[in-house]
Amino acid sequence: xxxxxxxxxxxxxxxxxxxxxxxxxxxxxxxxxxxxxxxxxxxxxxxxxxxxxxxxxxxxxxxxxxxxxxxxxxxxxxxxxxxxxxxxxxxxxxxxxxxxxxxxxxxxxxxxxxxxxx
Amino acid sequence: xxxxxxxxxxxxxxxxxxxxxxxxxxxxxxxxxxxxxxxxxxxxxxxxxxxxxxxxxxxxxxxxxxxxxxxxxxxxxxxxxxxxxxxxxxxxxxxxxxxxxxxxxxxxxxxxxxxxxxxxxxxxxxxxxxxxxxxxxxxxxxxxxxxxxxxxxxxxxxxxxxxxxxxxxxxxxxxxxxxxxxxxxxxxxxxxxxxxxxxxxxxxxxxxxxxxxxxxxxxxxxxxxxxxxxxxxxxxxxxxxxxxxxxxxxxxxxxxxxxxxxxxxxxxxxxxxxxxxxxxxxxxxxxxxxxxxxxxxxxxxxxxxxxxxxxxxxxxxxxxxxxxxxxxxxxxxxxxxxx
Numbered sequence: 001x002x003x004x005x006x007x008x009x010x011x012x013x014x015x016x017x018x019x020x021x022x023x024x025x026x027x028x029x030x031x032x033x034x035x036x037x038x039x040x041x042x043x044x045x046x047x048x049x050x051x052x053x054x055x056x057x058x059x060x061x062x063x064x065x066x067x068x069x070x071x072x073x074x075x076x077x078x079x080x081x082x083x084x085x086x087x088x089x090x091x092x093x094x095x096x097x098x099x100x101x102x103x104x105x106x107x108x109x110x111x112x113x114x115x116x117x118x
Numbered sequence: 119x120x121x122x123x124x125x126x127x128x129x130x131x132x133x134x135x136x137x138x139x140x141x142x143x144x145x146x147x148x149x150x151x152x153x154x155x156x157x158x159x160x161x162x163x164x165x166x167x168x169x170x171x172x173x174x175x176x177x178x179x180x181x182x183x184x185x186x187x188x189x190x191x192x193x194x195x196x197x198x199x200x201x202x203x204x205x206x207x208x209x210x211x212x213x214x215x216x217x218x219x220x221x222x223x224x225x226x227x228x229x230x231x232x233x234x235x236x237x238x239x240x241x242x243x244x245x246x247x248x249x250x251x252x253x254x255x256x257x258x259x260x261x262x263x264x265x266x267x268x269x270x271x272x273x274x275x276x277x278x279x280x281x282x283x284x285x286x287x288x289x290x291x292x293x294x295x296x297x298x299x300x301x302x303x304x305x306x307x308x309x310x311x312x313x314x315x316x317x318x319x320x321x322x323x324x325x326x327x328x329x330x331x332x333x334x335x336x337x338x339x340x341x342x343x344x345x346x347x348x349x350x351x352x353x354x355x356x357x358x359x360x361x362x363x364x365x366x367x368x369x370x371x372x373x374x375x376x377x378x379x380x381x382x383x384x385x386x387x388x389x390x391x392x393x394x395x396x397x398x399x400x401x402x403x404x405x406x407x408x409x410x411x412x413x414x415x416x417x418x419x420x421x422x423x424x425x426x427x428x429x430x431x432x433x434x435x436x437x438x439x440x441x442x443x444x445x446x447x448x449x450x451x452x453x454x455x456x457x
Contacts, residue, residue, distance in 0.1 A: 034335055039428070039446040041335035109335075114319060116336060117349045117385060118311035118329035 032109040033073055033091060035066065037102070044109055047073050059102040066106065073106060075099065147173050151180045152286055154310025160297060161304040161319070168300035172293045179289045182209055183281050185231065185240075195271050195279055196231075202272040210269045212281060212288050212392070219284070219396045220261035223412070225403035226396050227371035229259050229273075231280035237376075239367045244357035246365065252374035259371055287348060287395025290314040294391070311349065314391045318343040323439075330446070331382035331424055338430075338442040340422070346391040350398035351383030351424075352376065370403050379405030382426045387436065388419040397421075406431060410453045421453075 031048025034041055037059060048071045055066040064085065065077035075085040078099055085099035096107035145165040148157045156176065158169050184190040191205040195213075205213075216228040231240070232255045238244035247255075263274040273279060281288070286309045294314055297305050305316040306324060315324050323343045327336035331353040340347065352366025356376075359365065370377040384402040388394040397419055401409040406423055413421060413433055420435040428448035432440055437452055 036333075036335055039332075039443075039448060041330070041333040044335075113327035113336070113339060114306055114324045115308045115313050116311070116327035116329055117313050117340070117347045118351075118354070 031071065034105075034107055034109040036105045039103070047071055057102070057104055059104065062102050064099055064102055064104050073097075075104075075106070078102070145169055149173060149177075151177055152289065152310070154286070155308075156310065157308045158293065159306045159308075160302050160316075162302055164301050165305075168297050168302050171300065172296050175296050176289055176293055179208070179285075179292055182206055183212070183285045183289070185280050185282070192279055192281060195273060198273065200273070200275040202270045204270050207269055208288075208292070210266055210271060212284065213264065213271055213279065214266045215288075215392060216279075216281060216284055216396070217261045217264055217266065219400065223397070223400035223404070225371065226283065226400035227259060227261065227369075228279055228281060228283070229261055229263060229277055230369050230371055231278040232258055232276075233369050233371075233374050234280070234367070236374075237365065237367075237369070238357075239355065244365070246359055256374045259374075283399045284392050284396045286310060286312050287314075287346060287391030287393070290346065290391035312346070312391065312395060313348070314346045315343055328385055328422060328440075329383070332428065336443055337424065337446045338440055340387070340436065341439050341441070342387065345387050345389060346394040347385065347387050348391070348394040348398040349383050349385040350402045351381075352402075353382065368399060368402050377403040379403060380426055381405055381423055382428075383424045384409070385422040385424075386419050387421065393419060410457075413453065414455065414457065417455075 031046045033045055033047050035043045035045070035055070037057060042057070043055070047068050050068050052069045057064045057066060063079050064075055067074055067076040072090045074090045075097055078086050080099065080101045085097050085104065088097045091097050091106055091108065096105050098105050143165065144159060144161055146157060146159040147169045150156065158172055160169055181187055181189065182191050185192055185196070187193060191209040194203045195205065219226050220228060233252065234240050236247040236251055236255050258276045263277045264279065265272045290307050290309050290312060293307055294316055297316060303317045304319055307314040313326055318324065323341035326340045326342065326347055328338055328340055329349060330337045331351045350368060352368055355367035356364050366376040368377045369375065379402065381402055384398050386394040386398045386401060388397065401412070401421060404412060406425065409421065409423060413419070420433045422436060422440065423431040425431070430448065430450045431453055432450065433453045434455055442450055
């Protein structure tokens with residue numbers, strides 16, 4: 001009986017540890033998001049402070065609609081065939097939202113560097 | 119039973135594993151000096167006291183090397199009317215280093231100050247000087263007009279020294295030395311975008327973003343430790359005349375006009391700050407071909423050059439350390455040891 005309780009405690013600690021790690025490693029340090037298209041930064045916006053809004057991006061006639069809502073950002077509409085960027089949902093970690101056909105990248109701006117050389 | 123006990127211990131370790139990446143306390147100091155924003159970050163028990171000493175030293179150095187502060191070594195040298203002036207050992211060393219680098223590169227020039235002033239880059243009142251004016255000022259430019267003997271420095275009449283293109287890096291070197299003497303093994307100095315590093319951060323390379331000369335973002339990330347990384351580019355300080363022509367603040371000492379080498383920025387990685395600082399300016403003026411040749415000859419630094427057309431050239435030593443930003447899709451080329 002004692003051993004089973006021990007197992008249970010160990011199991012809970014193990015799962016909590018893994019979950020804690022995932023949370024700690026995926027949480028961005030700031031709310032500043034960088035939107036770039038075709039290699040150029042179009043906009044840097046602090047989504048934790050920004051008002052709810054839509055930003056329309058156009059590339060060679062094709063459009064992406066970016067939605068900022070309740071301090072979160074996602075691509076809500078894209079007129080390309082695969083819709084990968086829309087399906088990625090909200091930007092949550094260091095992994096950027098990318099729309100390859102429209103050369104659009106949405107990523108957290110400052111969580112990636114210790115400093116910027118300029 | 120032993121195995122179960124081991125499992126429990128393992129579970130407990132997992133629980134603490136990711137929290138412990140921060141192996142020591144982080145301290146930082148932020149202040150304005152040398153006309154720029156400075157931030158020192160250091161890790162470890164003694165970091166707070168060490169940073170205190172570092173800031174104090176940095177401010178002392180600024181007072182020594184300022185062109186405008188009337189009590190500075192450089193001011194005294196510049197206003198000696200052709201006479202010798204005794205300066206501090208650090209000042210004499212840095213002037214000697216500047217002369218040596220000028221001779222070595224032919225594109226770094228510590229006596230360019232009068233030309234910078236003619237263009238208004240030192241006063242903020244930008245103008246395009248006439249060709250005659252530039253010709254006349256160029257007459258007073260040349261590191262052969264400066265003599266350093268021991269701690270005594272002499273400039274020929276009408277020659278002026280400015281350590282602006284090497285001073286921040288050299289001041290960073292002094293700070294690095296102080297921090298090391300105080301037992302610091304992990305630190306990052308950000309001196310107005312000049313980055314100098316001691317050791318690693320939590321056992322891994324530091325991640326430095328390289329600013330894009332074409333916008334607000336970065337072109338990629340450089341993973342590096344124990345190094346100085348400095349970028350020069352005309353995107354930082356320039357003005358545009360009534361005809362829409364842009365003039366950058368980095369002057370080609372052979373012409374007296376802003377450097378027009380086809381580069382948008384030059385980033386140098388070296389072990390010393392003064393080397394990285396001086397060479398970033400020198401290489402920017404050289405342009406791609408001459409810079410590549412210079413690098414093959416010296417081999418004591420690495421570089422990332424961004425051309426005005428957006429193409430990136432990096433030296434072989436940085437190939438494994440540089441990762442291009444996903445959003446930046448222009449060509450990357452490697453400059454190899456063997457041409």
